[in-house]
Amino acid sequence: MIAHVHPENINYLKAKPGLINWFVTVDHKRISMMFLISTLFFFILGGVYAMLFRLQLWSPGSHGFISADTYNHFFTMHGVIMVFLVVVPGIPSALGNFVLPLQLGAKDLALPKINLTSLYLYWIGGILAFVSLIAGHADSGWTFYAPYSISKNPAVLWMLTAAFFLGFSSILTGLNFIVTIHKMRAPGMTWFRMPLFIWALYATAIMQIFATPVLAITLLLLLIENFFHIGIFDPAMGGDPVLMQHFFWFYSHPAVYIIVVPAFGICSELIATFSKKEIFGYKFVAFSSIGITLIGFLVWGHHMFVSGQSEIANTIFSFLTFFTAIPSAIKVFNWTATLYRGSIDLRTPMLYGLQILFNFTIGGLTGIILSILSVDIHLHDTYFVVSHFHYVAMGTTMIAFVGGVHYWWPKMTGKMYNEVWGRTAAILVFFGFQITFFAQLIMGSQGSPRRYYHYLPEFQIYHRISTVGVFFLAAGLFMALINLLASLRKSAPDAPQNPWGARTLEWEVAPTPPLVFNFEETPIVTHGPYEYATEKA
Amino acid sequence: MDTTKSLWLPEKASTFANNIDWAFYLYYWISVAFFVVIVFLIALFVIRYKRRRPDQLASAQITHNTVMETVWTAIPLLIVMFLFVIGMKGYWNMRVAPANAMQVDVIGRKWSWSFEYPQEGISNDTLVVPIHQPVRLRMTSMDVIHSFSIPAFRTKADVIPGRYNTLWFEATETGTFQVFCTQYCGTNHSYMWTAVKVMNPDDYQAWVAVASDPSRGKTPAQFGAILYTKKGCAACHSVDGTPGIGPTWKGIWGSSTALEGGRSVTVDSVYVVKSMMDPAADVVKGFQPIMPPFQGVLSDKEVNGLAAYIQSLK
Numbered sequence: 025m026i027a028h029v030h031p032e033n034i035n036y037l038k039a040k041p042g043l044i045n046w047f048v049t050v051d052h053k054r055i056s057m058m059f060l061i062s063t064l065f066f067f068i069l070g071g072v073y074a075m076l077f078r079l080q081l082w083s084p085g086s087h088g089f090i091s092a093d094t095y096n097h098f099f100t101m102h103g104v105i106m107v108f109l110v111v112v113p114g115i116p117s118a119l120g121n122f123v124l125p126l127q128l129g130a131k132d133l134a135l136p137k138i139n140l141t142s143l144y145l146y147w148i149g150g151i152l153a154f155v156s157l158i159a160g161h162a163d164s165g166w167t168f169y170a171p172y173s174i175s176k177n178p179a180v181l182w183m184l185t186a187a188f189f190l191g192f193s194s195i196l197t198g199l200n201f202i203v204t205i206h207k208m209r210a211p212g213m214t215w216f217r218m219p220l221f222i223w224a225l226y227a228t229a230i231m232q233i234f235a236t237p238v239l240a241i242t243l244l245l246l247l248i249e250n251f252f253h254i255g256i257f258d259p260a261m262g263g264d265p266v267l268m269q270h271f272f273w274f275y276s277h278p279a280v281y282i283i284v285v286p287a288f289g290i291c292s293e294l295i296a297t298f299s300k301k302e303i304f305g306y307k308f309v310a311f312s313s314i315g316i317t318l319i320g321f322l323v324w325g326h327h328m329f330v331s332g333q334s335e336i337a338n339t340i341f342s343f344l345t346f347f348t349a350i351p352s353a354i355k356v357f358n359w360t361a362t363l364y365r366g367s368i369d370l371r372t373p374m375l376y377g378l379q380i381l382f383n384f385t386i387g388g389l390t391g392i393i394l395s396i397l398s399v400d401i402h403l404h405d406t407y408f409v410v411s412h413f414h415y416v417a418m419g420t421t422m423i424a425f426v427g428g429v430h431y432w433w434p435k436m437t438g439k440m441y442n443e444v445w446g447r448t449a450a451i452l453v454f455f456g457f458q459i460t461f462f463a464q465l466i467m468g469s470q471g472s473p474r475r476y477y478h479y480l481p482e483f484q485i486y487h488r489i490s491t492v493g494v495f496f497l498a499a500g501l502f503m504a505l506i507n508l509l510a511s512l513r514k515s516a517p518d519a520p521q522n523p524w525g526a527r528t529l530e531w532e533v534a535p536t537p538p539l540v541f542n543f544e545e546t547p548i549v550t551h552g553p554y555e556y557a558t559e560k561a
Numbered sequence: 562m563d564t565t566k567s568l569w570l571p572e573k574a575s576t577f578a579n580n581i582d583w584a585f586y587l588y589y590w591i592s593v594a595f596f597v598v599i600v601f602l603i604a605l606f607v608i609r610y611k612r613r614r615p616d617q618l619a620s621a622q623i624t625h626n627t628v629m630e631t632v633w634t635a636i637p638l639l640i641v642m643f644l645f646v647i648g649m650k651g652y653w654n655m656r657v658a659p660a661n662a663m664q665v666d667v668i669g670r671k672w673s674w675s676f677e678y679p680q681e682g683i684s685n686d687t688l689v690v691p692i693h694q695p696v697r698l699r700m701t702s703m704d705v706i707h708s709f710s711i712p713a714f715r716t717k718a719d720v721i722p723g724r725y726n727t728l729w730f731e732a733t734e735t736g737t738f739q740v741f742c743t744q745y746c747g748t749n750h751s752y753m754w755t756a757v758k759v760m761n762p763d764d765y766q767a768w769v770a771v772a773s774d775p776s777r778g779k780t781p782a783q784f785g786a787i788l789y790t791k792k793g794c795a796a797c798h799s800v801d802g803t804p805g806i807g808p809t810w811k812g813i814w815g816s817s818t819a820l821e822g823g824r825s826v827t828v829d830s831v832y833v834v835k836s837m838m839d840p841a842a843d844v845v846k847g848f849q850p851i852m853p854p855f856q857g858v859l860s861d862k863e864v865n866g867l868a869a870y871i872q873s874l875k
Binding site: 085092093096163165169171172259260262263264265266299300301302303304305306308330331332335338339342343346347349350353354356357360361363364365366367368369370378381382385386389392393395396397398399400401402404405406466469470471473474475476477478479480525556557558559560 | 599746
C-alpha cells in the first residue's frame with residue numbers, strides 16, 4: 025500500500041552515529057535501549073542494597089556489620105529504586121518501547137518527542153535519587169507513611185521529588201502507547217490480531233494514565249506538609265495519617281498491576297513462540313488484562329486491613345480483591361493449556377517463560393490467602409507479605425524482563441548469545457530465587473515481622489537460607505548479563521532474522537536489527553500473531 | 562488444646578487461633594492441590610511434547626474448550642467466594658469484643674509500649690492479663706504509626722497517633738507470649754518488643770495488688786529504678802555508662818553538661834524534671850531531639866522517684 029524508500033532507512037544502530045545523536049534521538053528503538061541500560065543499572069544498584077542487608081540478616085541485630093539506621097536506609101533505597109526505577113518503568117519503557125511499534129507494523133510510536141521526554145524525566149528522577157543519597161539517609165521505607173515521613177530529613181524530601189518526576193515518565197509512556205495502539209496499527213492488524221504483549225501494554229497504559237496522577241498529588245501533599253505544615257496528614261496538627269495511606273495505595277495498588285501485567289504479556293509471547301502454538305483462549309487472556317486493570321482500581325484498601333479503617337470497608341475490599349484471582353487464574357490455566365500438544369523448545373527465553381508461570385502460580389496463590397480477612401490479620405506486615413510480593417515483582421516481572429531481553433536481544437542487537445551459558449544462568453536464577461524467597465513464607469506465617477534489623481533466634485535459620493539463596497540468584501543474573509554482553513563482541517555470531525520462528529511482525533517482517541523506520545514498507549497483516557501450522561504427531 | 566508449633570504457624574494461645582489456623586490450613590491444602598496439578602501438567606507437557614526436530618510443528622492447535630474453561634472459571638470463583646465468607650465471619654468475630662471484656666489502654670511510642678489499667682491505677686511495660694478473660698485493648702501512639710502484634714493470639718492492629726484503634730482477645734494458655742511492633746517506626750523498630758503475660762486468676766489478682774502501688778515499701782530511688790524499665794526509659798538511656806540513643810544516666814547528677822546550641826547546664830532536679838516534661842528544650846550536645854515528652858504521663862511521685870534514682874547512679 026505505502027512504500028517509502030528513504031536513504032536514511034538503514035540499520036538503526038548504524039544510523040546517525042555518536043553519543044549526542046543517541047541522547048537527542050526520537051527513534052523509539054534507541055530510546056528503548058537507553059531505558060534498558062538505565063533500568064539494568066538501577067536493578068544492579070537495588071540488588072546490591074538487598075545483598076548488603078541480607079548479609080546483615082545473617083545474624084540478628086547489631087553484630088558489627090551495619091547499624092539499625094543504616095539497615096533502615098538500605099531497605100528504603102532497595103524499595104524506592106526497585107519500585108520506581110526498575111519494575112514500574114522496566115518492561116514498558118525498556119522493552120515495550122522497542123517492540124510495540126514493530127509488533128503493530130508502525131514505524132515509530134505516535135508521539136516520538138513525548139517518548140524522549142519520558143526518558144529525560146526518568147533520568148531526572150534517577151539523578152534526584154542520587155541527590156537524595158548525597159543529602160542524607162532516606163529511611164522512611166518506599167511507602168513514605170506519615171507522620172514518620174513528615175520529618176526534617178532532606179533525603180526523604182529529595183526521594184519524594186524523584187518519585188514525582190518518575191511518575192510523569194510513566195504517564196507519558198502510557199499515553200504514547202494508547203495513542204499508538206489506537207491509531208497506528210498496520211493495515212489488516214485488527215484488535216484481535218494484536219499480539220498479547222500489546223494487549224498487556226494497553227491495559228498497563230490505562231493504569232499508568234489514571235493511577236499515577238494520584239501518586240503525584242500524594243507526593244506533592246507530603247512535600248507541602250513537610251514545608252508548610254498545613255495539617256493534612258500530621259495528627260499533631262489535626263491531620264489524618266490514614267488518609268495518606270488511602271491516597272498512596274489508590275495509586276500503589278494499580279501500580280502493582282502496572283508492574284506485573286506487562287510480564288503476563290511477555291509470558292504469552294514466550295509460551296506461544298516456543299510451543300509453536302496459538303495461545304489457548306486468546307480473547308480471554310486479552311480481556312483478563314483489562315479485567316485486572318478495572319478491578320485493580322477498587323481494591324487498594326487491602327493494604328490497610330489493620331489500619332483501623334471500618335469493618336465494612338475491610339469487608340468490601342476483601343470481597344473485591346478475591347475477584348482479581350479469577351482473571352489471573354485463567355491466564356495460568358490458558359498458558360498451561362497452550363503447552364498441550366505443542367512443539368516445546370527449551371531455549372533460554374522459554375526457560376524464563378516457564379519460570380514466570382511457576383513463580384506467578386505461587387505469587388498468585390500467596391496473594392489470595394492475604395484476602396482472607398481473618399488470616400490476613402495474622403499475616404499482615406510479616407515476611408509472608410514480603411515473599412508474596414517478591415514472587416510477583418521479582419519472580420514474575422523481573423524474570424519476564426530478563427526473559428524478554430533474551431527473547432528480543434537478537435532483534436535489538438543483531439547478535440546471538442551463547443545458549444549453554446544462557447540456560448545455565450536461567451537455571452541458577454530459578455533455584456536461587458526459590459531458596460531466597462520460599463523460606464520467607466514460613467518465617468512470615470510464624471509471625472516474623474518485616475523491615476526488621478533484629479529478630480528472634482528461632483527465625484535465624486530462615487534468614488540464613490534466604491541470604492544464601494540471594495547469592496545464587498545474583499550469580500545467575502550476573503552470568504546472564506555477562507553472556508549477553510559477550511554476544512556484542514565482533515566474533516560472536518550474528519543473529520538470523522527470525523531465530524525463534526515466531527509469527528509476529530517484529531520477527532517475520534522486520535529486519536534484524538530493524539531499520540530506522542522499522543520496515544522497508546508498511547506491512548500488510550494477513551494472519552493472527554500465533555498462527556502456526558500443525559503436523560501429525 | 563495443642564499448643565505446639567507447626568511448621569507454618571506459631572503456638573496457639575487465644576480463642577481466635579483455632580479458627581484462623583483451620584482457615585489457613587484449608588487454604589494451604591487447596592493451594593497445594595492447584596500448585597501440584599499445574600506444575601505436574603507443565604512438566605508433563607514440556608517433556609512429552611519436547612521438540613525433537615528443529616522445524617517440528619505442534620500436533621494440534623486447540624484454542625478453546627468451552628467445558629473446561631467454564632469449569633475452571635466456575636470452580637475458582639466458588640472457592641474464593643467460600644474463602645471470602647470464612648474470612649469475613651472470622652474477622653467480624655475478631656472485631657466485636659464481648660460485653661464482659663476488661664479494658665486496658667495501650668500507648669505506643671518510639672520505641673516502647675506501656676499498658677494502663679485505669680480501674681486499678683496500674684501502669685506497666687508488659688501486658689498482664691488473666692486467662693479465659695476477654696481483654697479489649699484501646700491503643701494510641703504518641704508519635705508515629707506503630708502496630709501491635711501478638712502472633713500466638715493471631716491478632717494485630719495498627720497503633721496510630723491522634724486516634725484510638727481497638728483489638729480484643731481471650732487467652733487460652735498461661736505463659737508469656739511475644740509482642741512485636743509490626744509497622745516500621747524508625748531506628749529501633751525491630752527492638753520495640755514486649756510480652757503478654759497470661760496468669761491464672763489468683764496469680765493475676767496478686768499481681769494487681771502489687772502493681773497498683775509499685776512504690777509500696779520502696780524508697781524513692783528504688784521506685785525510680787522500677788519506673789526506669791516500666792516507663793520505657795531503658796529503651797534509650799543506659800545506667801552503666803553504655804552509649805545509647807539518649808545520654809547515659811550514670812554519673813550525670815551534679816555534673817556540668819554541654820547542651821546543643823552552646824550553653825551548658827548543671828544536672829540537678831530542675832534540669833532532670835525539665836528533661837522529662839519538655840525534652841526538646843535543652844538537648845545534651847551530640848544527641849538528637851527525639852525524646853517524647855512525659856508531661857501528663859508521669860505523676861509527681863513518679864517524677865520524684867526517677868530523679869532520686871538518677872541521683873543515686875554515681
